[in-house]
Amino acid sequence: MEILEFENVSVVYPGNVEALKKVSLTIKEGEFVVIVGLSGAGKSTLLRTVNRLVEPTEGIIRIGGRDITKLNKKELKKMRAQIGMIFQNFNLVNRSRVVRNVLAGRLSYVPTWRTMLGMFPLKDKEIALSALERVRIGEKANVRADHLSGGQQQRVGIARALAQQPQIILADEPVASLDPPTSHAVMKDLRRINKEDNITTLVNLHFIDLAQEYGERIIGLRDGELVFDGPASEVDEGVFEEIYGRSITDDDLRGGTQVAPREEG
Amino acid sequence: MPQGKKVKAQKVARVFWVDRLKKLGALVIIAFIYIWSARGVGFSLLEIIRELPSFFSLLGEMIPPNWAYSRRLIAPLVETIQIAILGSFFGAILTIPLTLLAANNVTRNKYIYFFAKGLMNIFRTIPELLYAAILVAGIGLGAFSGMLAITIFSTVVIAKLTSESLEAISYGPLEALQAVGGNKLQMIRYAVVPQILPAYTSYSLYVFEINIRVSTVLGLVGAGGIGVPLQTSLNLFRYQNASMIILVTFILVMAIDYASTKLREVLV
Incomplete structure (x- = not known):
């Protein structure tokens, strides 16, 4: 069943910068899609049109068959609540405790007055804590976010998305600020959650080895255009060279271990 | 070549x-x-x-300070502290909306933003003693006018400093809360407040330290505090009383600075 459909979606930024050019694609429920391309190819823009952090200039985006480009403010917030997002720089509130960062994922499910007083219902606290357990950092719940390592911070980011109990997870370069072993650990977490919960997952990556290893389906963007869409098994170096428009270098590879890395302190 | x-x-x-x-x-x-x-x-x-x-x-006439006089200084000394505490407190509360309005990453409306910034800059050019003098003329002699003067000053100074910190917060957490479907209030509470709370607390304490100094001289324009007996003593050439006032003022300012520093260590 299709959960996400793009129909001729274009995004033009101020100054006539075409970030996305008439992209059409369909994503089925539970798919794990990796979007590859050079920086500036439109990966971030594509991802952000799904939850309308970036407004499409033209075209239609449907989630579960419903056109989301016409939603009003209230409907938009409701829709966003169903979509988890993970960021390259984690986007945590550094000075807040881990559990508070994860509870942020519950904001749109809890009445505003309760969130203003910081009084989350017990049920939501339980959801937040179990989300932390899912990414194996339950014991860090009361630690300040900036006292964690990069990999742990990203897992808090994943937990925040999980706390939303989302239908879709968007991950924008989730491992770009991490070292190779941690990158693999985070990709494995994303993959595992995708399988266990059947959450449709879209991941932006520019590392081709990670894309091949973890992606089921790969979408290639170049200069805002969709230039490849197919199963990861069909993708080889030649395909990546076509997507990138140049030959592949070491910088396009994350490298690192294939075996499960040790837990970080 | x-x-x-x-x-x-x-x-x-x-x-x-x-x-x-x-x-x-x-x-x-x-x-x-x-x-x-x-x-x-x-x-x-x-x-x-x-x-x-x-x-x-003159210095000779001031020494020794009139120790016996110190007992009569307790009331104005307490009043000085009360003026500073209450003025700083109201200032720190009133500054919150002004801070939000005067930060271009919170207030997207250009006109409101420039209005708030302008208001802040105009009010900041006026010294506290001038506010006190005007309020004394308008409302009357006494500590209440002094407290209001301090409130006005604190509001704009804390807003000025904090809004600049606010404009420099990282956008990431805000984007994250937008992505989870949070509303504007929630974004402020969960992404903005935690980021500027240390700066806000620190500036509020800093302004409180200034306010203690100011409230010691408010009496010179009749706005209450320890400055009132100082003015009287100088006018009546009671230099030993004046030196006693200067001494207790000095101790007061030192003590408040010390307490404020300790408080900052705990809070920030």
């Missing part, structure tokens, strides 16, 4: 001399400003030397 080198060397030398002349010119101008100011205030070393004996005799 020697020819080219020579031209280059000449050029360097010329730039060097032009640079020197500019610096010399600047020095001359600064010197003129100082001389002009000195004439304006009637600066004279001779005057200092001539007045030195009468200054020392």
Whole structure:
């Protein structure tokens, strides 16, 4: 069943910068899609049109068959609540405790007055804590976010998305600020959650080895255009060279271990 | 090429001399400003030397401080602290909306933003003692006018400092909360407040320290506090009382600074 459909979606930024050019694609429920391309190819823009952090200039985006480009403010917030997002720089509130960062994922499910007083219902606290357990950092719940390592911070980011109990997870370069072993650990977490919960997952990556290893389906963007869409098994170096428009270098590879890395302190 | 080198060397030398002349010119101008100011205030070393004996005799009249008088200073001293505490508190509350309005990453409406910024800058140009004098004239003598003056001053100063910190917060957490479907209030509460709370607390304490100093002299314009007996003592040539007031004021300011520093360590 299709959960996400793009129909001729274009995004033009101020100054006539075409970030996305008439992209059409369909994503089925539970798919794990990796979007590859050079920086500036439109990966971030594509991802952000799904939850309308970036407004499409033209075209239609449907989630579960419903056109989301016409939603009003209230409907938009409701829709966003169903979509988890993970960021390259984690986007945590550094000075807040881990559990508070994860509870942020519950904001749109809890009445505003309760969130203003910081009084989350017990049920939501339980959801937040179990989300932390899912990414194996339950014991860090009361630690300040900036006292964690990069990999742990990203897992808090994943937990925040999980706390939303989302239908879709968007991950924008989730491992770009991490070292190779941690990158693999985070990709494995994303993959595992995708399988266990059947959450449709879209991941932006520019590392081709990670894309091949973890992606089921790969979408290639170049200069805002969709230039490849197919199963990861069909993708080889030649395909990546076509997507990138140049030959592949070491910088396009994350490298690192294939075996499960040790837990970080 | 020697020819080219020579031209280059000449050029360097010329730039060097032009640079020197500019610096010399600047020095001359600064010197003129100082001389002009000195004439304006009637600066004279001779005057200092001539007045030195009468200054020392005044100091002599101040010593020893009138210890017995200190008991009558407790009430105005407490009032001084109360003026500063309440003025700082109301200022710290009133500053919150102004801070939000005067930060361009929270207030997207340009007109509101510039209005708030403008309001802040205009009110900040007026010194506290002037506010106090105006309020004394309007509302009447006493500590209440002094407290209001301090409130106005604190509001704009904390807003000025905090709004600048607010404009420098990282956008990431805000984007994340937008992505989870949070509303504007929630974004402020969960992404903005945690990021600016340390700066806000620190600036509020800083302003409180200033306010203690200001409230010690508010009495000079009749706005309450320890400045009132100081004014009276000086007018009546009770120099031993005046020196006692100066002494307790000094101790008060030191104690408040110390307490404020400790509080900052705990809070920030």
